[in-house]
Amino acid sequence: MKVMVCTKRVLDYNVKARVKADGSDVDLSGVKMSMNPFDEIAVEEAVRLKEKGVATEVIAVSCGVTQCQETLRTAMAIGADRAILVETAEELQPLAVAKLLKALADKEQPQLVILGKQAIDDDCNQTGQMLAALAGWPQGTFASKVEVADGKVAVTREVDGGLETVSLTLPAVVTTDLRLNEPRYVTLPNIMKAKKKTLDVVKPEDLGVDVTPRIKTLKVSEPPKRGAGVKVPDVATLVDKLKNEAKVI
Numbered sequence: 001m002k003v004m005v006c007t008k009r010v011l012d013y014n015v016k017a018r019v020k021a022d023g024s025d026v027d028l029s030g031v032k033m034s035m036n037p038f039d040e041i042a043v044e045e046a047v048r049l050k051e052k053g054v055a056t057e058v059i060a061v062s063c064g065v066t067q068c069q070e071t072l073r074t075a076m077a078i079g080a081d082r083a084i085l086v087e088t089a090e091e092l093q094p095l096a097v098a099k100l101l102k103a104l105a106d107k108e109q110p111q112l113v114i115l116g117k118q119a120i121d122d123d124c125n126q127t128g129q130m131l132a133a134l135a136g137w138p139q140g141t142f143a144s145k146v147e148v149a150d151g152k153v154a155v156t157r158e159v160d161g162g163l164e165t166v167s168l169t170l171p172a173v174v175t176t177d178l179r180l181n182e183p184r185y186v187t188l189p190n191i192m193k194a195k196k197k198t199l200d201v202v203k204p205e206d207l208g209v210d211v212t213p214r215i216k217t218l219k220v221s222e223p224p225k226r227g228a229g230v231k232v233p234d235v236a237t238l239v240d241k242l243k244n245e246a247k248v249i
Contacts, residue, residue, distance in 0.1 A: 001054060059080065069201075
């Protein structure tokens with residue numbers, strides 16, 4: 001069974017995002033970039049499926065600028081067998097990425113596609129669902145447990161009231177939640193091995209996909225700074241402030 005796992009290069013989660021002076025976008029110049037944490041969980045799960053003997057090959061995929069090759073090398077150091085980069089300088093939006101992944105899925109014919117549930121830069125949480133809709137495949141989102149057997153994948157999902165388990169017929173799309181697993185640390189020998197693995201680069205035009213942005217960002221601004229709190233003399237004043245000023249009760 002072939003597994004395709006999708007990764008995104010994002011601003012490192014330890015770095016505080018800065019907005020450009022003109023408010024047009026987030027300033028990414030000279031900051032540390034890394035793999036989206038949810039996608040790291042997706043790669044780890046795909047590699048674990050291979051270690052269990054369920055998957056035969058793990059293909060890591062990324063879309064974006066040339067530097068995304070670093071993210072794919074990390075995925076291969078975790079355990080992916082080979083990688084494909086869809087290289088473009090265009091601003092990629094969820095629908096365009098889903099179309100690119102659909103084109104790659106048609107070409108590679110994976111039985112399972114695993115993605116992080118969302119990226120920590122735009123928080124869209126859309127690509128997996130759009131890919132499933134375009135491919136006409138069943139989807140299991142927010143997965144906290146994945147088990148593959150007899151041509152089906154059982155996905156335990158986190159929902160508001162607790163847990164829900166769905167059984168999907170392969171091929172299927174799964175998006176990962178934080179509690180699915182804890183990704184392994186990448187070791188130096190594996191980083192060296194990853195350099196020898198195959199990394200193919202294709203263009204969106206090769207896949208017949210138009211990635212022109214459909215949504216325009218008008219303005220990016222930082223959230224307002226929180227004001228200082230106040231001490232209240234008694235419970236009655238606290239209730240009054242919560243009701244009339246904060247309007248939370």
